[in-house]
Amino acid sequence: MQRPLLFLLACNVVVGFPLHLPVFGGQQYQLYDAKSVELLLTASDDDELTHIWLPLKQRIFTQLIREYAGDYPVLPLHPTSVGISNVHGLSTKFLPWHKREQVVCRTTVKADVKSQVPIEGVSSPESLQEDGEVQFRERDGVVRLDEVDSVWYLAGREVESYECFQTT
Incomplete structure (x- = not known):
């Protein structure tokens, strides 16, 4: 009579035990x-x-001194697109x-003004972007930087740096 009760008690302990183990805690969110x-x-x-x-x-600046460039890629000065x-997280997840x-x-x-390339349709520096930077997201797709009627138009100016960051 006691053997079945001991068996049921052991089964309940074994079934209930894994429920109390912690599951990765805060590491879950670090992957994202x-x-x-x-x-x-x-x-x-x-x-x-x-691909960069x-x-x-x-x-990351486009014109680094070669001794200090290290592993940084060579970035184009006049990108067209x-x-x-x-976008990857830890361990390329x-x-x-x-x-x-x-x-x-x-x-x-x-x-x-020296870095500007003369372009037809653009007569003066006043018609260029005032802030000197172009921002884009993944949802924008491939952005054309050489089209005059584009929001991201650079007007032939040299790119000084590239930077990516995450907003909240």
């Missing part, structure tokens, strides 16, 4: 933090599509859509 962004670029002197990985929250291809939408990339252009 964006760490790097893959950009697709085309330059004015090259028609090939270039940029770390988040770091401003740019777009966000992928894909992020959910709402987290990828928070990532914004910015290209900052040089303010000096």
Whole structure:
């Protein structure tokens, strides 16, 4: 009579035991933090599509001194198009859509007039963008930087830096 009761008691303990084990705690949400962004670029002197990985929250300049360039990619000075291809978290895990939408990339252009290339249809520097930067998201797709009627028009100016960050 006691054996079946002991057996039932042992089964209840075994079944109830795994319910009290912690499940990864706060590590779950760390996987969804964006760490790097893959950009697709085309330059004015090259028609090939270039894939470049940029770390988040770091401003990368186009003209680095070669000794200090390290592992940073060579970025084009006059891009014709740019777009966000992928946003990855830790260990290249894909992020959910709402987290990828928070990532914004910015290209900052040089303010000096010397870096401007003469372009038909643009007569004066007043018609150029005032702030000297272009921001885009993944939902914008591939952004054309060389079309006059585009919101992201650079007017032939040299890009000084690229930077990607996550908004809240």
